[in-house]
Amino acid sequence: MDNFKWTRKDLLSLYDLEAEEIEHILDTAEEFKKVSQRNVKKVPALRGKTVVNFFVEPSTRTRMSFELAEQRLSADIININANSSSLKKGETLLDTARNIEALQADLIVMRHSAPGAQSLIAKNIRCGVLNAGDGAHSHPTQALLDLFTIREKKGSLKGLKVSIIGDILHSRVARSDVWGLIKLGAEVTFAGPATLVPKEFENIGVRVCHNLKDALVDADVVNLLRIQHERQKRGFFPSTNEYAKFFGLNEASRKYLKPDALVMHPGPINRDVELDSAIADGPQSVILEQVTNGLAVRMAVLFLVSGCVEK
Amino acid sequence: MKSEYILTGGRVIDPYRNIDKEMDIGVKDGKIVEASAIPDAEKIDVSGKVVCPGFIDMHVHLRQPGNTAAETIATGTMAAAAGGFTAVVAMPNTSPAADTAGTIEYIKRHTAQDGVVKVHPCGCMTKGIAGEEMAGIGSLKSAGVVAVSDDGRCIQKHQLMKHIVQYAKAFELPILDHCEEDGIKDKGVMHEGVWSTLLGMQGIPSAAEELIVARNIIMARTIDWKIHLQHISCRESVERVRIAQKRGIQITAEVTPHHLSLTDERIKKFDTNYKMNPPLRSEDDRQALIQGLVDGTITVIATDHAPHTETAKLVEFDYAPFGIIGLETAIPVCLTELYHTKLLSLPDLVSKFTKGPADILGFDQSGLAAGADADITVIDTETEFTVDADKLRSKSRNTPFKGMTFKGKAAATIVDGKIVFNEL
Missing domain, CATH: 3.40.50.1370 (Aspartate/ornithine carbamoyltransferase)
Structure with a gap:
């Protein structure tokens, strides 16, 4: 693998990334694709890390793919969806995110119907934020x-x-x-x-x-x-x-x-x-x-951003 | 507080009387007097500064009654004073809306108690700003409103609008209209253009404004009454107003400092302090607005000061309320963008804040003539001013200009002879 050093705690949009960062993710994904082809489809890359899948907008495929990617990286996982979240009770999105942060979560994988919702969270909390879709903006x-x-x-x-x-x-x-x-x-x-x-x-x-x-x-x-x-x-x-x-x-x-x-x-x-x-x-x-590769790509980005989240 | 003093050595710009020269201005018992009439009065040196008739912001949301977490008459008028305004026109979309004499009385009472500058209430055109039934426009006039408006919303029923213009004309109340066609605006949150397309956000087409600008020009022509277009934001509006004015139609327009200085590209980081309605539009629109000011099509700069709490604004862009504060940044932004760039002369710029609004609202035209109320704005055109959101007098912090540096600001604000803001 190349000597490129990944430095972002969040993955919000490809608009933000340089070509070499994109290439680096793809190179990393190639390595992770091999993991899913083994008998034991699991590596300890995210052992001891907590990932929260926070889906304010429903999702089946993306969520399944992220969850499996997290499991194959040995992360601890919590799932929150819109129906069970406090957003229904009038809590602001940022307050919900701050609660997740207070539980010492490391990464938040988030889908939301409003463009930029993940940027709002990423700017204001320590956790790494992975955008799993924000309205018509980015995925x-x-x-x-x-x-x-x-x-x-x-x-x-x-x-x-x-x-x-x-x-x-x-x-x-x-x-x-x-x-x-x-x-x-x-x-x-x-x-x-x-x-x-x-x-x-x-x-x-x-x-x-x-x-x-x-x-x-x-x-x-x-x-x-x-x-x-x-x-x-x-x-x-x-x-x-x-x-x-x-x-x-x-x-x-x-x-x-x-x-x-x-x-x-x-x-x-x-x-x-x-x-x-x-x-x-x-x-x-x-x-x-594409579906198979989605798993490898998500393992790669989870791995890369997790290395840049402050303890 | 001293009852008589003389502002000495300043450059006096009085657009009401076409004056632009160095002279002394005397103030005694709340009125302007000839400096020679009070030779022994205290001298206040304003040399190097510009002395103007009091600035009027004809588009301000003071939020009282109803949303005093965001602003009050006390804090809003403090912000006005710090921004160099001696008078503001308070928009009626409070809670309850200012659609009855009782609410106007409430605003006047609180202004008398807490107001730092003059507050001229504007009444609603429709009950509850619901766009369905005409408000008691005659009673509002008796209670002291200077105009009527449904600002924040726009009456979609053209027949109702026609009746309101006819009715208000008989009471000699100007119409101030927020121009927006609801159907084509739909759920838009920013200007429809390159950036809304790239960001995947629903756009508000310029057509939403242009449609109602065209309607209002038709109303002003057929009813022959004054309709003032609030915060116009796009090239097409300026062009339609220019043509209508050439035909003698009683149509006027205002533009905000933010539409003169910012464009939709700012939204790419999803900062809700760039969310307002009408939205920031394209660079081409911005240039057209500046041209409209330069050639006299647009005679008023008004802030649309719209305070919102941080809690309300720190949410998803789609869900954030429209609006930003502007009283304390208007003069710095306009001096920087219009005067220091040599687009507008200082007298022309001062006119947009004084004679421009006074003409529309039928306010006193004496300016700084002896006998007039001593409402005076003193400007320092050269001092650098960096916007520190934590030092703003407004109760809210929702400014898009946070951290930006401008050249020039208000140096003193005098209301009825009382120096309510002083950085001389």
């Missing part, structure tokens, strides 16, 4: 596992054309992927209905298009985002049928796809809406490998 470990998967398959991100398709406006995945991809030298396209793909992203060098074909031809990686039915009710697009017809990756549109293009999805998939089952389960899909 750094999802981006890291996407980068890890692409790097593993393609060797390097440099010069790759990556298209992210779907509800960009409400997507923390897109907002996290984009910084990692840009910093590691990939070219990013955002595509989808004009109501859900803000042109403002052009300001950071993203190509914005509203035509699926333009997003698919030449793409080395295609990342489909989950489209939520709720957006239809709010008038962003007329129906899931029309969405699937114009923006779904399906039998009709797959002809534009390069044969070696990777198909990714952060899950959970709306089968046959943004992505046809045949493609989701087909040879170009790396969707389940």
